[in-house]
Amino acid sequence: RRPANKRFMRLPKNLADFENYVFQTVSRYKDRLKYWEIWNEADIDFWHGTDEEYIQLMQAAYRVAKRADKDCLVSMTGLAYPFPTKTRTGRPSDGRLFLEKCLKLAPNEFDLINWHSYGGLKPLERKLQETNELKRQYNCAKPVWITETGAPTHLKGVTEQEQARYVPQAYALSLAAGVEKVFWHCFHSWGQDPNYNEHHFGLVRYDCSPKPSFMAYCAMTRKLEGAKAAGEVTVAPGVRALAFERAGQPITVLWSESDRLTTLVKLDRETATLTDMMGNAKPLSAAMQLARLELTPDAVYLEGARIVSAAGQVVTLEPGVTLTPGESRAATLTIRNPLDAQAQGECKLVCAEGWEASPSSVRFDLAAGAGQAASITFTAPRRLAAGRADVGCNVRIGSQQLDGLTAGSLSLAVPIDAPPQAAAIDGAVSEWPAERALELRDRVVHGERRDEADLSGRFWLAADRDALYLAADVRDNWVGNFRRYDQPWVGDAVEFFLDLRPADQLGKADYAEGVFQFFFIPADERTTQPTWLLSKPRTPFSSDLALSSRRTPQGYALEVRIPWRSFGAYAPKPGSAVGLDLGLDDVDIAQATERKAQMMWAGTSRNFVDASGFARGRLALPPSASAPAEPTRVNLLPNPSFEIDLDSDDALTVKDGWREMLADWKDTTGSCLWDRSVARTGRASASIRGVTTHRTWESPPIPVSNDTA
Template identity: 25%
Template sequence: MLTFPRRFKMLLAFALSLVFVLPPVPATGRAHAETGLRPTAIGSFEAPEGWKLSLGPEFPGAQGEFVLDTEAALSGEQSGKLTGDFSGGGTYVELLRLLPKYDAADLSFSVQTADVTRVGLRLTDSTGQVHQQRIALQSTTDWQSFTITKFNGGAQYAHWGGANDGVWHPPAKQISFVLERTAIGGGKKIGTARFDDVTMSIPTPELELQQTKLGNVFIGDEPASLRVLTAGTSVSAVVFDYWGIPAAEQTAEADGDGYAELSFSGLESGYYTANLTALDADGGAIAEATTSLAVLPPFDSGAAADSPFGMATHFGQTWGLELMPLIKEAGVGSIRDESNWSAVEKPKGVYTFPSKVEAYMGEAQANDIKPFIIFAYGNSYYDNGSTPHSDDGRQGFANYSREVVRHFDQVEWAEVYNEFNIQFGDQGNGPADSRPDYYYKLLKKTYETVKAEKPGLTVVGGATSGIPTGWLEELFRLGGLNYMDAVSVHPYRYPGNPETLAKDLADLEELIKRYNNGQPKPIWITELGWPTQQDGRGVSESVQAEYIVRSHVVSLASGVEKVYWYDFMNDGTSTTNGEHNFGIVRNAGDDLGKNVPKPAYVSYATMTRQLAGKSFVKAESICEDVYGYLFDGEGDPVRVLWATEPKEVRVKTNSPIVITDMMGRTDTYSPLNGYVYLSLSGSPVYVQGNVSQISEGGKFILTGKTSAPGTPVRLELTVDNTEPPRGRIQAELQVEGSVYPIDVMPHGTKKIPFEVEGRDTPQTRTVTAYVVRDGQKVARLTADVAVADPVQAKVKHVRNGDQDALRVSVSNALDDAITLTDIQWQIGGQSDTFAANVQIPGGSADSADLPVPELTAGQTYPVSLTLNFEGYSQIAYEGKLAVVAEEDLKPFSQHTIEVDGSLDDLTGVPSVDLAAEGEVKMNGYGGAEDLSGQIWGTWDSENLYLSVKVHDDVFSQTSRGESIWQGDGIQFGVSPGLPGESGEWYEYGLALTPEGPEVYRWIAAPGMTIGTVDNATLAVTRDEDAKETVYELALPWEELEPALAEDGVIGFSILVNDNDGQGRKGWIEWGAGIGTGKNSSLFKAIKLVGPE
């Protein structure tokens, strides 16, 4: 925010050592001869360049726009025009962009304005600290130019965030120009400033990634070219495909300006990473960088126009239009975006569409992409800005919606609101409270109004977070289906698998039929995605690439008409923020490069090319864990196949078939005695051709053994010719450039061992091999092989009596014994060496407990350990240790309960009074009679137990599975050690569903599945007279690993949800980190104590 604490207030003056006012001379490309610096343009405004508008969200009310303006420019054809409109309040608007990691010596820019007296300059350093100063402007309409040489100084200097120490920590991460309401002269409320020739003087970087095409996405025969700027004399690059196989390498000399360009021709379709190294004159490495790129076949965008493939975007907020061609090349037929009511109607009754909305609608049309518009949110001129709830508010919302479709004739589909059933339907202080009856009235009025304007418009209603059965049923009971042409839902289930969509969508269709005279109504999924953040809620980038295909195929097979992936671009660069990781291309500020692809971009583009213009025909029953779906269009059938567990299948055919993998690589396979043989995994493949049957089994099985980093990966091909057809198999195995002969007689078997190149770091190595006969491929085989250290260590916080310790567990996969001799440790500012002397035989595991030194409670300390061995190399560990005061450790007693739905005698067992000790998170809470309860946590060597008695005036739970959180029930989280120490944790749900008690797991440690938990015992009883619900749970510790009973401590949080039949009202929580946001560091610290 542009405010100045009292300690920063000072006389407004120019410090000439900090700011130079210069004649308006455009920047040139020549380096400063004396300093070795080069002017680098970051704001020529001849293109968007990543500049974005912010409306000062911490002070709501400001409006504004940013456009590339051709009316006035200092150099070139355009400038950046920033306008701030404070008629409705607010404090400032801001023009900002992310920067490459520039270690800049100075910043130069030019400003032209007729009504602004000063501009604010904000520079964000490498720590995230914002440094702000104000630049006074002369009273002239001429261009004024400035050079800033001190970034942590200047007039009215202030700093906040990051290191927050007033010290400039290079490099710069972001720049912004700020237009304040108080800087507009003459009492005006609207002001404009133009900016041009924004440059930074920087040293030539050791290695800086640049691009010849935005996002490094190359189409057809285009060479994949990479451009870099370097202080070295040359740059070398090695390009690897999706599976880590080297695909190309090249070295290029840098020119006199330090630029080098590498060009790779002939790359097959797919996702690639490029590792680049800058070299000095002697060939020594001076810097390294990595980027990603994609190679795609051409795509007929006309085939996508009416396809089911849509993408959620944010052009109506801050995204740059340069992304639109990347969206088009991915095969996207339509985008779901917004033109929010608050930005369109101001003042009341006057409708003006922001230039950014006009621009993205035009750009979408130019790229043959259809817009799907959300009618969204509130307006300060109605219902005090709350969610529309009055007749006037609803009519105002409907009138705004009518103006959107009237103004943009290209709009064929529109959605009424967004996720009304959660917080978006409870904005402000109005009574809407996310209730379905209020949504129904808004939907009805909007439908009637926009249909009168444009009868052919498809109006989509619902737009719910998840598939809240009870909320939707109430909406349908009220008559909501009469006022929507399609029903939309957002059935997120990350990090769980997408196959569970089928049942949920089938249940939704049955619910629709129940309230629609037995007839279906089109279902649209208008948000669905799997983020790749690095915590318990995220999936890996490879899993995202698989799930984006599998979720679309399952949805289409379930009758869904359109699917909109959320969303196209990562919205930031944090590795632990979900919103920053949903995208299929990276953020403009990503270290790998501006908007470069993730693997999911390529798998999505492959899917659209395979399925556009085709319709779902049927699901094929093959075998357990294998999914097969047939699509067809104009007699060109294609099957999509995958398996949730590795499987071998045989494809019966009498003619060659074409198999395309997830990355778009296509091969032709000919039958061997009537069959083509195929390995299936979680990575979908497409099969085209005349196929009569697909069944489990095969003559060829590829397996691998875990290998240590830096060693070859060992595999084995088993050829089994004992089952019919049994003709002699004379062929060859081709794998990564090597060939091995195959000759197996009928009724015979043969094992062929071989090796492929290993990897230097732990990972999963996917090996693909082909069986070739007479030059024709007859089998495509894959195996995932672990590359892992044979000796591994894990560390967690435990408690032995009253003594905290770090338990260091070591597993030894070697043949020989090793000895953990000692542990060198540093915890906070203390360090020492602990004598462990633990011998660990080959093929076994053992542990040592490192006592924690005395530390101040209430803090989290960094931990560094070095494990020294006899018989093996050192292992280093970095982590965190939380120290909690004894009085802040909440006790769970050792006490076994009988799970029968009737509370055991828990006299003397510590409990939690939910109403007294919990925190209420709901509007309209009616006190203890509305929702209250008591919670007991206990344990024994086998189970963690929960006993909960809830008083709830109205019981309502109509959901099942991943949606049980939307009805009455319980959510709780468990983490190993103490809160904030571990990135591994669990979130469970308990509910009395229409089918009975259910335990569901949303978040789990690696290796544990998401979904309904059968290995748990739950009893739930409801006493309607007493308005009490009792939950009793026995959860085996194996469902909580690495947390164990003998650890003595866990992190724990619990909440009780409340739904009175109108949707989820809210909850009461003890602990946090579940309901409002997922953060295990907010859990309660629990000690597991002996029996009372």
């Protein structure tokens, strides 16, 4: 029973009382219980003493527990294993350091290393690595148990599909690293509060209906119970392949760390079985012992054959091939013989709709392991189709046929020209020319959609010297987003990704400063005005961004204007290249708790953490000086000193809502709205293209009037 007084969270004043409690408890239950954990998460706020005081408590408990039952096993505290931080009591907390102290100060006074892991695979793998490093350092052979791991599916947690994925991934990684036992927290979701994470860790829901994770857990236990780790196999970049042996039979757990990926592996036999994450099995044919695997983040189990080696890419296209619409460009295609003997054959290229390749096939005659390079001229479509197009290939080697392989991808560079003269931010997209549309029709990167009427769209991008413009015409058979303020992807939304980093940083995977992710959400039955959210970077974004949306018979349309000055130092220069991508999120019911489908024009579902998949855009030259420019707007406060950014031909509008008058700003004349509370004279500072000049202004007297029109 937990004492009401929090003083119990320290070393007791009389340690003998605690020793007596441990002795009596272990003695009483020794016929039924053989495993005892000394405290819960003593490395964080469940323990208010020092690390050394906890170790003293553990040593005392270990001695008397063994005296009560020599066959019992005593675990150290279930470490929360935080990375260096401070607890609410101010005590420094470092999981690695806490574990090291236990190994150093009490190496023989516990039987089990025990910790918990939440937050996904990255912290799990870090803890596994650090634990094994410390065991080697201190020559420790004690087993490791993970007595808590899980992933909650509350509104701000993971989706149920992501929870299901975590099950085989976490267990396979842990067992491969030598962990003896892994315990899932927990079987049953014990509450219904959608915002409370502790109510949603279960493999089954509150009403006891199974989540996908329950089926994934069942499949995982059938495959990995009693399995022994046999190392990690190198298959391809971005692929995890963990090998095990069970009852003398090989089994390999594989998944892709990003999205769908096709790779080729060489097996030690020509037949095997492939079982998906939910336990559905199918035979796998391996002609010439070569097996084609289509991998996603949903783990699969390869049984009945060992992966001898990564056959790798039989056909490889040089990376980074980018074309503008209608452009032709030569690129190098490399064909490699993956067999252990001489091989003849032919490679036929399969391009996405609108793309062309010449020649479209290449014959080869290669020695074992040898390669052959060929120059292929690719021509991009004139219409702006998907921003990234895979180059597929069907390869015949001898009498065997390997179809559906992927050589690489081609990128389409988007010309970002001036907006139409008639364009206004009103949600109507009829003035945007069809020939400039970016079409998003079939690149579903997450979830499922029924057809194009369920989810698809067209986009337009434009820019002038003042702003970036985005227009979207979206087909969607149900429009709504009731999570627009916290999780806008759990609803209908347009995602816009923009990489404004310098040329030498452009396209790098990491989300450094200069990479932006926007959500633009149309109005719906609950919210009569569209909204927008800057998801990354998580810093204030000062902007007079304009957004408008309309419902259409097929779905919705929206228009956006983002002033370049909003991006500060990252505002690009005319003619420079930028990274960009456009996406659609979709749900079909108001009560949705996870995204039904996501589409991306160029990248993947990991765009939110990986900027390497963005397409390229190039800004056109700015319009002529005679083009109309929207005036800079500022609020003139009672303090008459202020600083504004002006172009030399900009109009200055000071908006305070009282009465319109003209004021002479020497070489800048503008329309000013003065408030009667504003001082009549003063000194103003204006920054024009980075050059600051000081000007004195004086307004004529304003008659006092009750007319506030």
